[in-house]
Amino acid sequence: MKLVFMGTPDFSVPTLESLIAGGHEVAAVVTQPDKPKGRGNVMQYPPVKETALKYDIPVYQPIKVKADEEFMQAMEEIAPDCIVVVAFGQILPKRLLDLPKYGCINIHASLLPKYRGAAPIQWVIIDGEKTTGVTTMKMDVGLDTGDMIDKIEIPIAEKETGGSLHDKLTQIGGQLILETLKKLEEGTAIYTKQQDEQSCYAKMLSKQLGSMDFTKSAVELERLVRGLNPWPSAYTSYKGKTMKVWQAECLPETETWHFAKPGEIVELRKNGILVKTGDGILMITELQLEGKKRMEAEAFLRGFAMEVGAVLVPKA
Numbered sequence: 001m002k003l004v005f006m007g008t009p010d011f012s013v014p015t016l017e018s019l020i021a022g023g024h025e026v027a028a029v030v031t032q033p034d035k036p037k038g039r040g041n042v043m044q045y046p047p048v049k050e051t052a053l054k055y056d057i058p059v060y061q062p063i064k065v066k067a068d069e070e071f072m073q074a075m076e077e078i079a080p081d082c083i084v085v086v087a088f089g090q091i092l093p094k095r096l097l098d099l100p101k102y103g104c105i106n107i108h109a110s111l112l113p114k115y116r117g118a119a120p121i122q123w124v125i126i127d128g129e130k131t132t133g134v135t136t137m138k139m140d141v142g143l144d145t146g147d148m149i150d151k152i153e154i155p156i157a158e159k160e161t162g163g164s165l166h167d168k169l170t171q172i173g174g175q176l177i178l179e180t181l182k183k184l185e186e187g188t189a190i191y192t193k194q195q196d197e198q199s200c201y202a203k204m205l206s207k208q209l210g211s212m213d214f215t216k217s218a219v220e221l222e223r224l225v226r227g228l229n230p231w232p233s234a235y236t237s238y239k240g241k242t243m244k245v246w247q248a249e250c251l252p253e254t255e256t257w258h259f260a261k262p263g264e265i266v267e268l269r270k271n272g273i274l275v276k277t278g279d280g281i282l283m284i285t286e287l288q289l290e291g292k293k294r295m296e297a298e299a300f301l302r303g304f305a306m307e308v309g310a311v312l313v314p315k316a
Helices: 010-021 047-054 069-078 120-126 162-186 218-227 297-303
Strands: 002-007 025-030 035-037 042-044 082-086 104-108 131-138 147-155 234-238 241-251 265-269 272-276 281-289
Touching (some): 002 010, 002 069, 010 025, 010 047, 082 162, 104 162, 120 162, 120 218, 218 241, 272 297, 281 297
Parallel strands (some): 002 025, 082 104
Antiparallel strands (some): 035 042, 131 147, 234 241, 265 272, 272 281
C-alpha cells in the first residue's frame, strides 16, 4: 500500500519502522518542525525525521497543516492510499482526512473511547486502571472520535511506570497497524462507532501536575509517582529544596503515626523514607534532592541526614 506517515516523538518511530519492514511504500513522512533544545538551543530533528532520513524517505514539516497550501498540494500529488498518523501533534483538516482511498488511520495509545487526548499512557496509571491498550481508528474532524477498527488490550503491571508502558504500547501499535492495513486492503475491516458517554479525557501533562499533595492517599500518590516517571516526575519540597520522587511504596498506617501531619516524615528506614499522607504511609524508595544525583533511599540516607518530624510541602 502507498502510504504517508505522520508522527513526531519516539512513540511514533516503531510504527514507521514496522510499516517499512512490512513492505509498504512510505512515500513521505510528515512531522513537526525542528526545535531548539538544550542549553545551547541547538536545533534538533524530531525522532521521526531522523528515522525517515535513515531510509531516504522525503520529509515534510509544515508549521500548520491546514494553512499550508503548498504542503496540501504535495500530498494530493502523492495521492496515498492511506495516511497513518501516530502522535503527530496537529489537528488535520477535512481536506486531508478525505484525501486517501482508505482514509487517515490513527494509532491511539488507549482503549477508546476511554482516554481520548494527549496523555493516555500516563493517565491510566495515575487513575489506577487495571488494563489499557492500543486502538486503531479512522480519523474524523473530532479529537480521537473516529470509528474504531482494531484493539489490543494488555494488563497494567503493578509497578508500571509511564516510561515502561510507553515502550510496551509503541511496539504493540507497530504490530496492530499492519493488521489494520491488511483488513482495509481486503475489505474486511469492521468499523465500530465510539460511545461518547463512555469517554474520558487524558489532558496534556504539565510540570505542575507532579506537585505532590500529601493530603491525598498514599495509593494516589504512589500512582502519581509511577505515572509521571520519567516525565515530568512527581516532586515535593524538603526544607525549601525540590525533591523529586522516582519510586515509592504504600504501607499501612499504625496508631503510632495517626496524629502526624500529612507530609510529615515519621520514620527513616534503611530502604525508605516514610511519609504520612491523608490515608496511609508513603515510603519513598528512590529520590533526587535538588543539587544531588538520583539515587535509592538507602544510598541517599547514608550521605544525607534527613529529620524525622520534618514536613514535605507542595512546591509550585
